Amino acid sequence: MGKIVIVTGASSGLGKAVAREFRRNGCTVVALCRTEPEPETADRFFSVDLTDARARSRAVEAILAEYGRVDVLVNNAGIGSYATWRELTAEDLRREVELDFLAPVALTRELLDALIATGGSVINISSAAAFVPVACMGAYNAVKAALRMFSITLQMEEPRIHVLNVCPGRIDTGFSSRALGGRKPPETPGRTASNAGVFARRLYRAWRRRRRELVYPRWYVPVFWFVRAFPGINEAVNRRIWKL
Numbered sequence: 001m002g003k004i005v006i007v008t009g010a011s012s013g014l015g016k017a018v019a020r021e022f023r024r025n026g027c028t029v030v031a032l033c034r035t036e037p038e039p040e041t042a043d044r045f046f047s048v049d050l051t052d053a054r055a056r057s058r059a060v061e062a063i064l065a066e067y068g069r070v071d072v073l074v075n076n077a078g079i080g081s082y083a084t085w086r087e088l089t090a091e092d093l094r095r096e097v098e099l100d101f102l103a104p105v106a107l108t109r110e111l112l113d114a115l116i117a118t119g120g121s122v123i124n125i126s127s128a129a130a131f132v133p134v135a136c137m138g139a140y141n142a143v144k145a146a147l148r149m150f151s152i153t154l155q156m157e158e159p160r161i162h163v164l165n166v167c168p169g170r171i172d173t174g175f176s177s178r179a180l181g182g183r184k185p186p187e188t189p190g191r192t193a194s195n196a197g198v199f200a201r202r203l204y205r206a207w208r209r210r211r212r213e214l215v216y217p218r219w220y221v222p223v224f225w226f227v228r229a230f231p232g233i234n235e236a237v238n239r240r241i242w243k244l
């Protein structure tokens with residue numbers, strides 16, 4: 001049966017690629033999302049709106065009853081928004097906080113004993129936006145930074161599990177078309193988005209090596225130091241890109 005790996009949001013994009021990578025390496029993948037994933041993506045699917053606490057708990061109970069163990073939880077499901085803080089509606093802010101932060105924290109807490117029992121891993125899909133701030137995505141920057149801090153502090157408190165925080169940069173998925181808010185993301189000519197399959201292989205390797213953090217692609221690391229050193233330049237570039 002291999003290791004039991006739960007992947008949230010495995011029906012598309014990064015979650016789909018990550019689920020397939022774990023399966024390709026002999027793991028049993030359980031998908032939690034609303035749309036049924038393609039058959040080669042997961043061994044088992046629970047239709048769950050992750051912002052619904054009862055549905056989430058029912059799925060956790062069913063997984064533990066069926067498999068008796070969990071080795072890896074990949075908190076991947078998430079949504080972005082394109083709006084300034086002034087424009088963002090309270091409803092969109094709530095949806096983003098619930099799905100991108102409260103749901104992964106709640107799911108992790110429910111599975112913590114099971115993960116401790118197997119010496120398992122929590123893999124949180126944060127974002128490069130957690131440390132390279134982008135205008136008109138302020139709420140997204142904030143929830144992904146919160147998720148990253150959740151990863152770091154959880155690892156401090158729970159040494160019997162392994163926590164991997166993952167910060168992807170832009171990767172072509174349905175993310176932009178599904179995002180909340182009224183703005184369209186600007187075209188950034190010359191920049192090509194990365195590939196979800198390559199990302200999934202890097203994530204799998206980082207998990208095998210029990211690394212604490214993966215930034216993909218790596219060039220976001222020097223960008224991070226640059227925007228910290230020269231915040232005014234980052235502000236000016238963002239205002240220009242977003243026509244603010």
Ligand SMILES: NC(=O)c1ccc[n+]([C@@H]2O[C@H](COP(=O)([O-])OP(=O)(O)OC[C@H]3O[C@@H](n4cnc5c(N)ncnc54)[C@H](OP(=O)(O)O)[C@@H]3O)[C@@H](O)[C@H]2O)c1
Binds near residue numbers: 010051128171175
């Ligand atoms: N693509 C990028 O450039 C990028 C960069 C950095 C970080 N990320 C992060 O990577 C993660 C995956 O994003 P993606 O690019 O793969 O986006 P995506 O293609 O839009 O996939 C989002 C996934 O989340 C699931 N989902 C959404 N709302 C849900 C809900 N209420 N309950 C359960 N599942 C829900 C969706 O499944 P259903 O609709 O079937 O429920 C879908 O499988 C997100 O956390 C995102 O913030 C993406």
